Amino acid sequence: MKLSNYKHLQRIYVYDSIQLIKSYSEKRIVSIGELLNDYNGLTIFYSLEKIKEKVKKENIDFIDISSLVEIVNFRSDMILQVEILFFKLAKFYDGNYCLRSDCAFILDEKVPFIFKKTIPLEEQKERLEAEMDEIDVKSISEIVDNINSELIGHDIFKNDFKKNLLKYSFLNNIGNRKILSILICGESGIGKTEFAKIVSKKMYPNEDLIKINFGNYSTEGVLNSLIGAPLGYKGCEEGGELINKIKKSKSKVILIDEFEKATPSIYNFFYELLEDGVFTDRHGNRHDLNGYIIIFTSNMTQEIYQEHIPNSLRSRFDMVYYFENLQYDEKNYYIQKNAKKLINELEQNYGKKVNYKNIESELARLVVYENLRDIKRKIEDIVFDEFFSKYF
Template sequence: MNKVLYVFDFEKLDDFKLQFASRNFVSIALIFNLAPTIDDIDDLDGAFIENCIIDITALALENGYYKLFIERYLYALIERFESVEFSINSITKGAFLGKFPYIFDEINEEYLVIDGENIGGENVISIDKINISPIPLLLYRQSLLEKLLEKYQIVSIGSFFAGTDSINYKFNGEVIEDILTEQDVHYIDITQMVHTFALRKDLILAFEIVLRQIQNKKQDIQFLICEDMAEELKKYLPFTFKNNKEFFDSKGEEETGGCESELSLDSIVPEIIKNLTFQLKGHEDFKKDFSFNLKKFALLNKMKQRKIFSVFLTGESGIGKTEFAKILSEIMYPSQALIKINFGNYSNEGVLNSLIGSPLGYIGSEEGGELINKMKLSKSKVILIDEFEKATPSVFHFFYELLEDGKFTDRHGTEHNLNGYIIVFTSNMSKERYLKLVPDPLKSRFDMVYRFVELSSEEKIRFINESAKALVTKIYENTSIEVQIDNISCKLNLLIKYNNLRSIKRKVEDIVIEEYYKEIDKK
């Protein structure tokens, strides 16, 4: 068996396809759907298969559970069809050959650089057994998702899996059939699938098999994806979907062009300031200065004069630094998780690698860094960098570029644009240590540097009472037991001797819940 494996550069994928325009480019997942078992390979349409170049990139990412089956499957496919050929992304070639070193006698890497002429023609063969054509894909804007959900039955791709714990994703045809028929589903959002791939590349093959099964069972199904993730999807499944830019608008109609744009920052600044003023306890001078600087940033960003708004907060633990970032993210992006990076979790030698990934060739380089992965999983544009005093010189240089240019380049050479982001740096360092530790070029790039101090007695009393009332209300809503604030007011007032708001909140919980159980004992 002398089979060639073509290795292509993803950045030159279109050129690679052009060289073989007469061939059908398909993923191995499609072949698995056509022939689920090795015995089924004999029933495949020979004219179709021998005209295929089958991409096996996903097999390099498979977690190893099915290594023996996959190896036997590929050997059987090669024995059955003499003209079938295979391709793989250059990034995963090494991982594939590490698992399956004996299948291919020749590794052809000439397509890493394309400089020849188009040698193909139009000769695509169809097959009736299953829909083998690229799957149509509609884009939507995140700001319009709520309107789409009000009018149309849209489900997430995750609904088709029987189990979605951190180890396995299980699915079967019966589950797919039930959801498609009983719920009358016509639109499936696959955005979360791409988020999953960022952390679990071994699941790419399983998900693609499901996509083909869904399409085969219901031909009129429409797959949707948030426009921000469309290019990311192409990296994982380059041969599965049609390369189009059709949008799904707020009326549920397919349109070419687009939808209304998201609200600009300057239009929502007043609402942000109003909510922040109410939710962040104390720190009145800071809130006043932040309001002005946020307005300034919104205007400069609109005029393309400033890309990132950075705030550096110092002060003792538990007085509101981290809480500020959480509140800001919840106000601006209520359905998204705050992007939080804690340098205290990193070793001193690998901080930058942990942040943006290791260089190509290093173990784990394909996984990316924590910042990149969390940005893929959340649409929040608020980033919290905690325990910044643990940063190293390499990290300082990284933030020079990011705060100055509003973008950074990861270890794979991919550029990430953070235009419109707000980055909150927090640290417990003193003023003296800040001046000594943080380089002057980085200090000059912070839009705000502020030291949080402990709340006044009046502010702490207000925080204590509001926390207690909120907890009492929640207890009543869930248990119908009414805790009397007057009975515990003296105990609550004694908490002003503490400065750490997290500690105060826990002690408020202790006092309220103790009184709750006293009320139960009375009944």
């Protein structure tokens, strides 16, 4: 297969001014030299696995190949090596390539069959902005509406969430905001954790939600549990829970549950992460979480929040909300929706139909409860009591 048959090798973007490059987020454009291990004058050394890991972690949009093209200008015997390198990159990297305009004629002369078309980078910038207007506003609005339709109640929060996610999309696209952080407080069982599950399911439907529960950690060594122990310590080779789960799931939604049990070392950790979108583990490895949504949940009251969470961390949350207990009509809707859903699933899987009318009045009495988890279990009990009557 010819290299030019790869869609993302059809074109390369050419720039005149370094200022144009700097106008993009620092992590979106890297030099090809950052991806290579070494060059000894005869051979280019590189590890495809390391390159693959780097472009994935850092969300790279452009690879600048100017330095490599300059080498080829003086070393024509290296053309084959360069062509092979691009052939291998094309197997896993589907981002863009860019080049200084003064190197464009060298590319056309020395390796004319890799890229079929050169485009000024300014045109790429305009295309990205046009896509942002279409995708971020239309598609993201639709996703948020689907998320909000799943979450029962909390209407003020849902309206604010839509505005903040849209704003974040624009700011993230121009490199001004790396992470969207949301802290939701309130009593247990009123939708805090459920919201995070809905967001992950709607945005990344085939991926597991990345969930960290600080209630499972002891106060001693909590940071080690999160991002791994330092070299030389017991368990240092295992990594931390956050790192391991990020590697396993492509979801970019992280749930931090029971945040009230965090320690000062955890606060310090999130200072860097929420501000810069990156964190460094105990082995010195840098992890880029640009584009992630982190949802913190806690049972803290407003008074405890003010006393317990440092000002420097409070200022880094994009949204802070307190979920109140659902209203009567909201709980009634929740009960009806979940009961009918369970009835339908039982019929589809076991072929036995539960008559909703037979249990409607009993279900209606569940509105006196506040905890949605308790309500959901009681819905199951009522539905199954009627379901089991089909067998006896």
